[in-house]
Amino acid sequence: MLFLIIKRILLGFITLFIVSLITFVGTEILPGDACTTYLERQAFGEQLEACYRRLGLNVPAYERYVSWAVNAIQGDFGYSLSGEMPIKEVLGPRIKNSLVLASAAIFIGIPIALILGIVTALWRDKLPDVAISTVTIFAMTIPEFISATLLILIIAIWLEWLPGIVIVPTDVSFLELLPNIILPVIAIAMIMTAHMARMVRSSVIQVMASEYVQMAILKGVPYWKMVFKHVLPNALLPAINVVALTIAWLLGGVVVTEVVFNYPGLGRLVIESISNRDLPTVQALAIILASIYVSINLLADLMTLMLNPRLKTLQIRK
Amino acid sequence: MKVNSIYKEEKKSAFQKVSEVIITMASRPSGFIGLSILVFHIILAFISPYIAPYDFKAINPTLMLQAPSAEYWFGTDDLGRDVFTRTILGGRTALTITFFGSLIALLWGGLLGIFCGLVGGKIDDIVMRIVDAFLSIPWILAMLLIVSLLGTSTEVLIPALGFFYGKGIVRVARAATHDVIAKDFIVSARARGHSNFSIIWNEIIPNVRDAILVEGAMRWSWMLLGFSSLSFLGFGVSPPTPDWGLMISNARGLMSFAYWAVIAPIVGLSSLIIGINLTADAFAKALGIDRSTKAPV
Numbered sequence: 371m372l373f374l375i376i377k378r379i380l381l382g383f384i385t386l387f388i389v390s391l392i393t394f395v396g397t398e399i400l401p402g403d404a405c406t407t408y409l410e411r412q413a414f415g416e417q418l419e420a421c422y423r424r425l426g427l428n429v430p431a432y433e434r435y436v437s438w439a440v441n442a443i444q445g446d447f448g449y450s451l452s453g454e455m456p457i458k459e460v461l462g463p464r465i466k467n468s469l470v471l472a473s474a475a476i477f478i479g480i481p482i483a484l485i486l487g488i489v490t491a492l493w494r495d496k497l498p499d500v501a502i503s504t505v506t507i508f509a510m511t512i513p514e515f516i517s518a519t520l521l522i523l524i525i526a527i528w529l530e531w532l533p534g535i536v537i538v539p540t541d542v543s544f545l546e547l548l549p550n551i552i553l554p555v556i557a558i559a560m561i562m563t564a565h566m567a568r569m570v571r572s573s574v575i576q577v578m579a580s581e582y583v584q585m586a587i588l589k590g591v592p593y594w595k596m597v598f599k600h601v602l603p604n605a606l607l608p609a610i611n612v613v614a615l616t617i618a619w620l621l622g623g624v625v626v627t628e629v630v631f632n633y634p635g636l637g638r639l640v641i642e643s644i645s646n647r648d649l650p651t652v653q654a655l656a657i658i659l660a661s662i663y664v665s666i667n668l669l670a671d672l673m674t675l676m677l678n679p680r681l682k683t684l685q686i687r688k
Numbered sequence: 689m690k691v692n693s694i695y696k697e698e699k700k701s702a703f704q705k706v707s708e709v710i711i712t713m714a715s716r717p718s719g720f721i722g723l724s725i726l727v728f729h730i731i732l733a734f735i736s737p738y739i740a741p742y743d744f745k746a747i748n749p750t751l752m753l754q755a756p757s758a759e760y761w762f763g764t765d766d767l768g769r770d771v772f773t774r775t776i777l778g779g780r781t782a783l784t785i786t787f788f789g790s791l792i793a794l795l796w797g798g799l800l801g802i803f804c805g806l807v808g809g810k811i812d813d814i815v816m817r818i819v820d821a822f823l824s825i826p827w828i829l830a831m832l833l834i835v836s837l838l839g840t841s842t843e844v845l846i847p848a849l850g851f852f853y854g855k856g857i858v859r860v861a862r863a864a865t866h867d868v869i870a871k872d873f874i875v876s877a878r879a880r881g882h883s884n885f886s887i888i889w890n891e892i893i894p895n896v897r898d899a900i901l902v903e904g905a906m907r908w909s910w911m912l913l914g915f916s917s918l919s920f921l922g923f924g925v926s927p928p929t930p931d932w933g934l935m936i937s938n939a940r941g942l943m944s945f946a947y948w949a950v951i952a953p954i955v956g957l958s959s960l961i962i963g964i965n966l967t968a969d970a971f972a973k974a975l976g977i978d979r980s981t982k983a984p985v
Binding site: 384385386388389392393396397507508510511512513514515516519520522523527621622625626629630640641644645647652655656659660663664667 | 817818820821822823824825826827828829830832833836837909913914916917920921933936937940943944947950954957958961962965966
């Protein structure tokens with residue numbers, strides 16, 4: 371058991387190591403570097419050399435990778451090009467803002483998804499299922515920027531209930547941020563909830579069709595007791611992993627949503643740093659977003675392992 | 689002789705198989721709606737240049753932000769261009785790029801997955817670690833980086849999208865291969881001394897084809913979503929080419945007094961994505977594959 375956990379954590383670190391290699395090699399082989407972008411048309415001769423020296427780009431690539439990785443492990447990602455500020459300081463408030471947004475969406479989304487998923491599965495092919503499933507298909511497939519734009523149009527512009535775009539500074543306190551995040555949270559929670567509800571639904575349907583549930587029905591176990599005692603524990607466990615993967619996958623959607631609402635989080639920083647060709651910040655963002663992805667997966671694996679006695683003796687599913 | 693003729697009857701031509709799958713798909717209401725929307729969009733993409741009433745790039749300052757009228761069905765945008773013309777033309781680039789992108793994703797992802805599932809061992813371990821690492825980088829960050837450094841031409845977008853949406857197919861193809869590989873007919877093929885290539889071509893591909901095709905159809909809708917997100921962010925199609933993502937992003941700032949310019953492309957893009965999704969779902973059901981338990985990775 372302990373061995374499995376350690377092995378799983380090690381695998382996570384190996385993945386992160388490969389991510390760091392990929393981003394480093396990727397930014398290295400793609401044409402253009404920090405200095406040529408920064409100096410634009412003056413990128414030749416003396417000035418270019420000076421810039422290379424200043425940013426430490428004149429040493430061989432592998433040496434730069436090693437020193438960058440050693441610093442990155444300690445949380446120091448170097449300096450951003452555009453702002454000439456330590457990336458650490460740029461990232462801090464952004465990460466906090468994005469975390470507020472994402473966790474609000476997750477806390478609202480998961481209970482709703484569970485209820486919708488269970489209801490649609492138990493009333494399969496009846497009216498509640500057809501109605502909810504139709505809505506979830508719409509919520510799931512429509513791109514984030516469309517649902518966000520429609521939310522702004524209807525709730526902020528036509529009804530004038532809430533502010534449409536966020537115009538607060540990056541390091542605002544939580545209470546001031548609150549009215550601003552309602553619409554972005556709805557936009558993100560909608561698509562997330564739809565994905566999760568669909569998975570819970572098919573997971574419950576699968577378990578309901580299994581032999582031991584048939585047995586419980588034949589034995590005369592009361593319907594709701596059977597649902598809560600026999601079906602849900604077995605149906606929700608495998609869903610944990612899938613839900614984790616979905617949350618991680620939606621990181622990309624959070625980027626787009628933040629841009630639509632002008633929300634000062636990590637997502638907007640992604641766009642800003644890429645538009646400015648700020649490669650050090652892009653590298654830092656890649657590592658941070660990948661770490662979030664890896665740790666969500668790790669957490670899901672460990673939760674499945676803790677909660678499912680059967681898996682303790684087996685190898686963790688990859 | 690009789691045995692032979694029965695055998696021949698059971699072996700259907702590829703055309704028969706395809707038409708049977710399509711009929712099964714269309715027999716469900718959701719599949720029928722999805723197929724009709726998809727077919728409508730594909731036909732529209734082919735004929736729209738011939739039926740468009742106006743020039744999509746004709747700027748007319750006197751007609752700025754006109755409300756919908758008999759002359760301009762969906763109104764005009766901030767440069768006085770006809771929104772109807774631009775909307776019916778707006779799906780062509782997205783459809784073409786994502787269609788070829790999905791084909792590339794299907795090919796490389798499927799083949800690499802089958803190969804890894806078949807050989808196993810060290811090579812499989814290493815490749816899967818690299819695939820995992822690529823999966824954990826958000827697609828949008830990687831795509832934006834590539835596009836911003838290499839440009840937004842079709843020759844860059846198609847392979848880049850194909851690559852980034854293919855890595856998930858590797859896992860699906862590998863898992864499907866693992867299911868097949870323990871079967872007796874693979875063992876007997878090995879015993880007969882067939883080469884790896886012959887086993888892949890004759891034994892594995894026919895058995896994992898359905899799973900991979902369903903995955904590819906699903907990828908198509910995600911890729912379309914990803915591509916229009918790129919356009920929306922200004923990293924996709926370059927103006928003045930009409931594209932829904934770009935149109936929405938342009939008209940968004942003025943939607944408080946010209947909502948028509950944003951609604952038309954929204955309807956176009958949403959209906960296409962929903963159409964592809966419903967079709968892919970019906971396709972999966974027609975082939976007997978339940979993919980709703982899988983995460984969209």
